[in-house]
Amino acid sequence: MKTQRDAFWDKVYEIALSNKDVVIVSADMGAPSLDKFRANLSSQYVDVGIAEQQAIAVSAGLALGGKKVFAYAIAPFITLRCYEQIRLELAAMNIPVTLVGVGAGMSYDDSGPTHHTVEDISILRALPNLRIHSITDSNMAIAIASMSCFLPYPNYVRLDRKVFPTIYSPLYDFSHGLANLTEPKVVPDVYLVATGNMVHRALEVAQELPLGVIDIFTLPINQDLFLKTVWKAKILFTLEEHTLPGGLGSAVCELLADNGLTIPVKRLGLDFSKGYCYQYGGREHLQSLYGLDKESIIRRIALALEAHHVDH
Amino acid sequence: MSELLRSKANYIRNLVLEMCSAASTGHVTSSFSCTEILVALYYGGILRFDPQKPKWEGRDRLIISKAQASAILYPVLADLGFFPKEELGRFCQADGKFGVHLQNDVPGVEITSGSLGHGFGVATGLALAAKMNRQLHLVFALLGDGECCEGSIWEAAMFASHKRLSNLIAIIDRNYLMATDFTENAIELEPLEEKWRAFGWRVKSIDGHSFEEIFDALDGVRSRRSSKPLVIIARTVKGKGVDFMSDDPLWHAVAPKGDEITRAKNQLGVDEPKPFREALL
Numbered sequence: 237m238k239t240q241r242d243a244f245w246d247k248v249y250e251i252a253l254s255n256k257d258v259v260i261v262s263a264d265m266g267a268p269s270l271d272k273f274r275a276n277l278s279s280q281y282v283d284v285g286i287a288e289q290q291a292i293a294v295s296a297g298l299a300l301g302g303k304k305v306f307a308y309a310i311a312p313f314i315t316l317r318c319y320e321q322i323r324l325e326l327a328a329m330n331i332p333v334t335l336v337g338v339g340a341g342m343s344y345d346d347s348g349p350t351h352h353t354v355e356d357i358s359i360l361r362a363l364p365n366l367r368i369h370s371i372t373d374s375n376m377a378i379a380i381a382s383m384s385c386f387l388p389y390p391n392y393v394r395l396d397r398k399v400f401p402t403i404y405s406p407l408y409d410f411s412h413g414l415a416n417l418t419e420p421k422v423v424p425d426v427y428l429v430a431t432g433n434m435v436h437r438a439l440e441v442a443q444e445l446p447l448g449v450i451d452i453f454t455l456p457i458n459q460d461l462f463l464k465t466v467w468k469a470k471i472l473f474t475l476e477e478h479t480l481p482g483g484l485g486s487a488v489c490e491l492l493a494d495n496g497l498t499i500p501v502k503r504l505g506l507d508f509s510k511g512y513c514y515q516y517g518g519r520e521h522l523q524s525l526y527g528l529d530k531e532s533i534i535r536r537i538a539l540a541l542e543a544h545h546v547d548h
Numbered sequence: 549m550s551e552l553l554r555s556k557a558n559y560i561r562n563l564v565l566e567m568c569s570a571a572s573t574g575h576v577t578s579s580f581s582c583t584e585i586l587v588a589l590y591y592g593g594i595l596r597f598d599p600q601k602p603k604w605e606g607r608d609r610l611i612i613s614k615a616q617a618s619a620i621l622y623p624v625l626a627d628l629g630f631f632p633k634e635e636l637g638r639f640c641q642a643d644g645k646f647g648v649h650l651q652n653d654v655p656g657v658e659i660t661s662g663s664l665g666h667g668f669g670v671a672t673g674l675a676l677a678a679k680m681n682r683q684l685h686l687v688f689a690l691l692g693d694g695e696c697c698e699g700s701i702w703e704a705a706m707f708a709s710h711k712r713l714s715n716l717i718a719i720i721d722r723n724y725l726m727a728t729d730f731t732e733n734a735i736e737l738e739p740l741e742e743k744w745r746a747f748g749w750r751v752k753s754i755d756g757h758s759f760e761e762i763f764d765a766l767d768g769v770r771s772r773r774s775s776k777p778l779v780i781i782a783r784t785v786k787g788k789g790v791d792f793m794s795d796d797p798l799w800h801a802v803a804p805k806g807d808e809i810t811r812a813k814n815q816l817g818v819d820e821p822k823p824f825r826e827a828l829l
Contacts (some may be wrong), residue, residue, distance in 0.1 A: 259680075282676065290669050297673015300659070301681060319702075320663060325670055328660045329652050525733035 240395045241338050242269035243246040243374035247381035248306060249273045252280055258277040258385060259298055263291040265338070272464070288313045292321035295333045302522040304332075304385045310344070311337025311353035311394060316513060326390040327363040335392040339483075340370065340432050341477030341506075343397030344430060345519040349512035356394065357431075358482025361455050366390040368455040370431040370484075375404045383410070396433050398519070403435070403451075413454030416465050424448030426546065427466055428537075431484045436473050437523075440530050447473075457487055459495075469499055470546045473537055475529060476505045488538060502534060502540045549592070550759045557587045561789050561816055563623035563636060568803035571640040574648055577787035577799045579620035581723040581756070582690060585782055586617075588762040589688065590624050594769070596685065599629040602655040608685050609658050609674050613667030614692030614721060615650040616801065620659065622646060630656035648801075663808065665698025667691075668718065673707045675716040675777075689718045694726035697735050702747065708777045711750025716777040717769060718749075721756065723786035726801045738822045740781055756782025790815050 238246070246269050253276075260273060261282045274281050282298075284290045288309055295307040295461055305340040307314060314337045315322070326333050337353065339477035344351035367387070369397045371394060373442055384391055403417070404410075417439065418424055430438040435451045442449050450465060466472060472492075474485035485503030492499055506513070506526050523529050527536060550789065563584055568574030589595045589610065612621055619639075628635045631645075631654065638644030646654050649662025654738040658674075661667040671689035678685055695701060708716050722740070724731050731737050746753045754761040765780045772778065787794035796808045804812050 279680070284703075284707055287703040287707070289665075289700040290672075290707055291671025293666060293700065293704065294676065294707060297670040297675070298677045298680075299673075301674055301677020301683075303677055303680070321666065321669070322667055324660060324663060352750070428784075548687035 237399050238374050238376050239397070239399050240371050241267050241379040241397070241464050244336065244377040244381045244393065244395060245269035245273065247378045249277070251382065251385055252277055255304065255385065256280065256399060257302060257304050259303045259305050260350065261291050261298070261307045263288045263307075263313065265309045267338075272314055272444050288318040289321050292318045292325055292333070296325035296329070296331050299331045306334045306336050306384070308336045310351060311339040311356060312351060315353070315392065316361060317358040322360070322366070322390070323363055324430045326412035327365050330365040330389055332387050333390050334387070335390070336395065337392065338395045338397055340396045342513065342519055342522050345522055346516060347514075348514055350502045352513060353394070354479045354506055354508065355479070355482070356392070357455065357478050357484060358486070361482070361487060366392060368392045368394060370394045370453050370455070371396065372432060372435045372451055372453055373400055373403045375402055375406050375408065376410060377410065378406070379410045392395050394432060396431070400433060400436050403439070410453065412461055412473070413452070413458035414462060414473055415451045415453070416448065417451055422446055422448060425468065426471040426473070426541070427469050428473045428475055429484070429488055433529070434475045434477050437528065437530060437533065441533050441537070444530075444534055447537075452484060453488060455484075457491055463495055463497070466499065467497060470498045471502065471541065471544050473540070474501060474503045474505070475528070475533065477523070478505055480505045500544050502536070504528065504536060550587070551585055553591055553759050554748070556591050557583050558789075558816055560587060560620065560623050560627065562813065563627070564619050565804065565809065565812055565816070566621055567606075567623060567636045567639045569805060569809045570637060572803050572805065573640055574619040574803050575616040575801050576619060576803055577793050578614065578616050578692070580788045580790070580793070581786045582617055582721040583620055583785040583788065584757045584759060584762060585690065585719055585721065586620055586624055588759055588766070590628060592759065592763060594766055595688070597656070599656070602630055605683075606685055608688060609659070610656055610688045610690070611667040611671040611674070612650055612690050613661060613671070614664065614690060614695055615661035615667065616648065617690065617721075618646065618648060618650045621650065622654070625654070625656040638775055664692065664695040665700040667825040668701055669704040671716060671718075672704045672713060674709070675708065675713040676711055678715055679711075679713065685715075689716065691718055691720045691742070692721055693722045693724065693731055693737060696720065696737055696740070705744065705747040705749065712775040713777045714775045714783045717766070718777065720779060720781045721784055722781050723784045725786040725795065725797055725800070728797055744779045744781070748776060750774050750776040751779050751781065753781045754783070756784035757788055
């Protein structure tokens with residue numbers, strides 16, 4: 237099974253073969269799937285060295301020159317290191333460059349906080365024009381790769397580093413920005429709203445508890461579809477491998493508040509209020525330290541349901 | 549020709565003065581230091597552009613990386629007919645289209661900029677795109693010298709020489725001043741020529757107020773034999789043309805007011821009988 241990254245780049249390679257305007261700008265970041273791109277399409281591959289600010293600036297210039305640009309690095313570096321470049325060169329002028337970051341959440345579980353990508357959703361969703369695509373599986377990565385060349389706005393593709401099972405069919409229509417993954421026979425009054433790798437965790441939890449699962453893969457959230465899906469719910473849980481301030485949970489709360497819905501929300505994510513994660517021992521272990529393993533989530537949901545007197 | 553350009557430079561400086569004084573804001577001195585450079589580029593036959601078709605594909609791209617010099621670009625663009633001159637009278641006003649820094653929705657302005665260290669990198673991308681597309685236009689970037697403190701400038705400088713962007717011409721407005729102090733007191737930039745040379749650039753150093761030297765430095769710029777990008781370090785005076793505003797950090801981002809306006813105008817030697825807004829609106 238392919239990683240999201242390899243699925244994504246294989247698709248971009250396929251498009252680039254017939255579209256000479258497709259260009260990858262890499263900040264010294266490779267991938268097995270990129271080797272053939274570098275070898276066979278070297279004139280469409282720009283290595284800026286370890287210089288993410290320059291990666292964004294040069295991408296903006298290339299895009300102004302008519303190129304379809306993908307700017308690529310490890311996720312924290314292509315988002316936080318060059319945030320003002322994204323803000324001014326891309327968002328402020330609405331220049332359609334696709335940022336591709338690998339290492340969503342704590343994908344780089346052996347590398348410590350420098351490589352954890354846990355604030356990118358918070359900071360990037362603050363920018364106008366820009367969309368975030370938080371990838372759930374390889375088929376979604378392929379679909380978003382196809383779409384990215386033709387988007388009229390800047391776009392951030394948040395890829396996980398690990399391999400996950402496939403949830404979506406290759407023909408799935410991802411244009412709605414979210415998917416209701418609830419088992420067909422279940423009519424839930426409790427929803428677990430997740431993004432990225434945590435969608436897989438949410439589906440595991442849904443095997444144990446009768447709740448609905450919503451995958452948010454595009455931010456800003458598709459407001460109408462989201463509200464239409466959850467408006468009868470008694471309580472919502474949000475789940476993300478991302479810090480709580482400003483993340484998916486915040487986005488959900490904002491939507492509910494702005495639309496006058498008083499559904500209780502419990503946010504489950506990384507509580508870094510006491511500092512970053514300097515622990516190692518595998519991703520599952522790190523997740524368990526922050527209550528994001530399956531058992532902890534089930535326990536936390538049960539407690540919240542009890543506290544809110546939701547008969548479930 | 550130089551006489552005509554000198555007269556034009558004076559006229560443009562006066563527009564800067566009037567525009568900023570009327571709005572009580574704007575970077576007058578930063579604009580005065582690069583007046584001859586912009587006048588040479590736009591009126592001296594260097595830049596290719598069409599005011600009627602600001603997005604003309606064959607135009608040269610001028611990126612003002614030191615975007616506080618909007619106060620000189622906007623008057624130049626208005627004078628050339630990119631937009632009505634009346635717009636200068638609405639600088640930073642509620643009914644106006646632009647403010648102290650550059651925005652790309654103004655005809656003739658390529659990119660939004662204002663935070664330093666940004667525009668130059670974009671210029672390298674534009675130059676690379678032109679090479680990839682086999683287009684013949686040039687990309688010019690006007691940098692502030694203080695801006696060279698930004699690390700992103702040197703990321704872009706390395707990139708441009710490595711990519712052999714011979715279609716890229718950087719001009720550094722070397723006025724030796726930043727917002728609060730002289731560059732050499734704050735962060736020593738010298739030896740600036742050697743730095744750029746070490747980064748793989750062809751370097752020329754000139755008097756940035758001399759049209760003769762500006763044209764000499766840009767001579768043959770469309771048919772350069774070198775594959776290196778070209779940087780012109782233009783020694784200038786921040787506030788050039790008005791002695792009490794020159795070479796003084798306190799005049800950074802300050803527009804003259806009251807008697808200062810008259811004194812400045814007298815020094816520029818421009819007769820302007822009517823108040824600016826009244827004359828334009």
